Amino acid sequence: xRNFTATYDDPQKVAAALMxxxxxxxxxxxxxxxxxxPPVARLLRFDTIVxxxxxxxxxEYRPHESxxxxxxxxxxxxxxxxxxxAMGCAVITTLKPGEAFTTLDLQLRYFRPIT
Numbered sequence: 001x002r003n004f005t006a007t008y009d010d011p012q013k014v015a016a017a018l019m020x021x022x023x024x025x026x027x028x029x030x031x032x033x034x035x036x037x038p039p040v041a042r043l044l045r046f047d048t049i050v051x052x053x054x055x056x057x058x059x060e061y062r063p064h065e066s067x068x069x070x071x072x073x074x075x076x077x078x079x080x081x082x083x084x085x086a087m088g089c090a091v092i093t094t095l096k097p098g099e100a101f102t103t104l105d106l107q108l109r110y111f112r113p114i115t
Contacts, residue, residue: 004066006043009036023095027052046082049089057089063114073113080108 017035018026029035030049037047041059044067048060059082067078084106091101 002065004064006039008039008042011039014038018092018095018100019098022097023092023099024052024054027057027089027093040081040085044078044081044085046085052093054093055090057086057093059086059089071113073115076108076110079110079114080106083108 014035017029021029026035027049030037031052041047044061045064046059046061049057050060051058061082063074063078067074069075084103088101088103095101
């Protein structure tokens with residue numbers, strides 16, 4: 001039996017910081033490590049932000065074997081979570097202080113497995 005442990009900061013503190021900053025500054029603060037990554041980023045292991053620009057955010061994603069499906073590839077739910085977060089963070093860069101959003105629809109087509 002193997003174990004996987006994720007540690008994370010209080011998500012309410014991170015959310016409160018977003019409400020007080022322009023979205024792009026919020027994402028840049030997270031990239032610099034001044035704000036912690038949200039729990040989902042720690043859990044799915046995409047907590048390294050490599051780029052932040054207006055309408056664009058790029059993560060480094062290191063799938064853990066705990067995200068593998070029975071075929072030995074990364075489960076579609078894990079990869080869709082990372083993609084949803086990247087798209088969401090790109091939207092965050094366009095928000096004014098106090099604005100928020102949520103994903104209403106997500107559609108993915110996979111062309112090959114992620115290993």
